[in-house]
Amino acid sequence: MIALDVSLQREDFSLSLIASIPSTGITAVFGRSGAGKTSLINAISGLVTPDSGSIRIGSKVLFDSSAGVNLRPEQRRIGYVFQDARLFPHMSVAKNLNYGSKVSNSDKFNEVVSLLDIGGLLSRYPNDLSGGEKQRVAIGRALLSDPEILIMDEPTASLDKPRRQELISYLLRLAQTLHVPVIYVSHSLDEILQLADHMLLLEKGEVIANGSLHDVWGSLPMRPWLAAKEQSALVTAMVVGSHPVYAMTQLDLEGQPLWVTKVDENAGASVRLRIFANDISIAKTRSNDTSIRNVIPSVIQSIESATSLSSESGYCQLVLRVGNETLLANITQWALDELGLLEGQEVYAQLKGVSIARGDLAHDHRNN
Ligand SMILES: Nc1ncnc2c1ncn2[C@@H]1O[C@H](COP(=O)(O)OP(=O)(O)OP(=O)(O)O)[C@@H](O)[C@H]1O
Numbered sequence: 001m002i003a004l005d006v007s008l009q010r011e012d013f014s015l016s017l018i019a020s021i022p023s024t025g026i027t028a029v030f031g032r033s034g035a036g037k038t039s040l041i042n043a044i045s046g047l048v049t050p051d052s053g054s055i056r057i058g059s060k061v062l063f064d065s066s067a068g069v070n071l072r073p074e075q076r077r078i079g080y081v082f083q084d085a086r087l088f089p090h091m092s093v094a095k096n097l098n099y100g101s102k103v104s105n106s107d108k109f110n111e112v113v114s115l116l117d118i119g120g121l122l123s124r125y126p127n128d129l130s131g132g133e134k135q136r137v138a139i140g141r142a143l144l145s146d147p148e149i150l151i152m153d154e155p156t157a158s159l160d161k162p163r164r165q166e167l168i169s170y171l172l173r174l175a176q177t178l179h180v181p182v183i184y185v186s187h188s189l190d191e192i193l194q195l196a197d198h199m200l201l202l203e204k205g206e207v208i209a210n211g212s213l214h215d216v217w218g219s220l221p222m223r224p225w226l227a228a229k230e231q232s233a234l235v236t237a238m239v240v241g242s243h244p245v246y247a248m249t250q251l252d253l254e255g256q257p258l259w260v261t262k263v264d265e266n267a268g269a270s271v272r273l274r275i276f277a278n279d280i281s282i283a284k285t286r287s288n289d290t291s292i293r294n295v296i297p298s299v300i301q302s303i304e305s306a307t308s309l310s311s312e313s314g315y316c317q318l319v320l321r322v323g324n325e326t327l328l329a330n331i332t333q334w335a336l337d338e339l340g341l342l343e344g345q346e347v348y349a350q351l352k353g354v355s356i357a358r359g360d361l362a363h364d365h366r367n368n
Helices: 037-045 093-098 106-116 131-144 161-178 189-195 213-217 220-225 333-339 362-367
Strands: 002-009 014-021 026-030 052-057 060-064 078-081 149-153 182-185 198-203 206-212 232-242 248-253 256-261 270-276 280-283 294-305 315-322 325-332 346-351 355-358
Touching: 002 037, 014 037, 014 198, 014 206, 026 037, 026 189, 037 078, 037 149, 037 182, 078 131, 093 106, 093 131, 106 131, 106 161, 131 149, 131 161, 161 189, 189 213, 189 355, 198 213, 198 220, 206 213, 206 220, 213 220, 213 232, 232 325, 248 270, 256 294, 280 325, 294 325, 315 333, 315 346, 325 333
Parallel strands: 026 182, 026 198, 078 149, 149 182
Antiparallel strands: 002 014, 002 052, 052 060, 198 206, 232 248, 232 270, 248 256, 270 355, 280 346, 294 315, 294 346, 315 325
């Protein structure tokens, strides 16, 4: 566990939080501009000193105001990747990678270079690299300092969309292979959906939600972040197999078959699905003459009126239970009244669209 108890007073801002985050997987730190994300990670890495509190990684104390402990940044064994790569322009990529390297073993160097696919860049200089390549080198440099954790402050911020997606694929590969815990600051929920296992939501210097991505995504504090048309449930399903004729993959969602566009994962792999509330319609009986492939029996757990949502009036949201998973469905108040839907009722959720947020999540289970 990474245990945080941080108080930091600035002229117009105070950071005041107590939170634990896991020392495995990727933890996203999210919140609006000025919420205190950078202040928090700077306190963890030792770039700013809190007024009081303590910061621990496992049993290692990085900071404890009452015990007078305040390790210098270089004593904390934290790899830091900034928005801009901050490479040394006069050094080759190989020299940048070796700068501050605590890894004498060349196997580790080769592994990091190969995972980040930067072997062909070793003799080049930063000015000759693309933004994405620079960031990969910066990540490699941070990893070769043999950190106990890696902190990334919006590493994709300066990249265009295709390069961003490319970097995310590399980050997933790293997380699945190296098992270095990552604290990842991002403004992009799409990025967080693909990468994160856990999420810490900050507002005005305080933690308003902290837990698994699955739980935080479905929590009330997340609501204002998702406009009605973006509201969605995150669920985990398991790959069963491919359709013999059509380019579709069958998943298992809490014992229910679910068909999605073909995914490149083996049977038994876990995938994270995002299902938008606007993509679910409700039927009281199962229809056999519909184009919709995915019809999931579920129970209405609760019905929230439009007034309690940041959604358009005239709509309400059903929270549906499917085994241990939850789906959300936006329907009109009119449909709710006409169908006479009630909490506790069994209905059929008809899923028009299902998107894969992230492929094989198997490493989550190994780590946690
Ligand atoms: N050195 C400083 N002196 C005074 N105030 C500061 C200092 N650094 C940050 N702040 C203030 O602290 C608050 C939190 O800033 P911080 O950079 O931690 O937010 P953030 O969530 O990372 O924002 P962004 O998403 O815009 O990067 C802001 O109001 C900022 O103006």
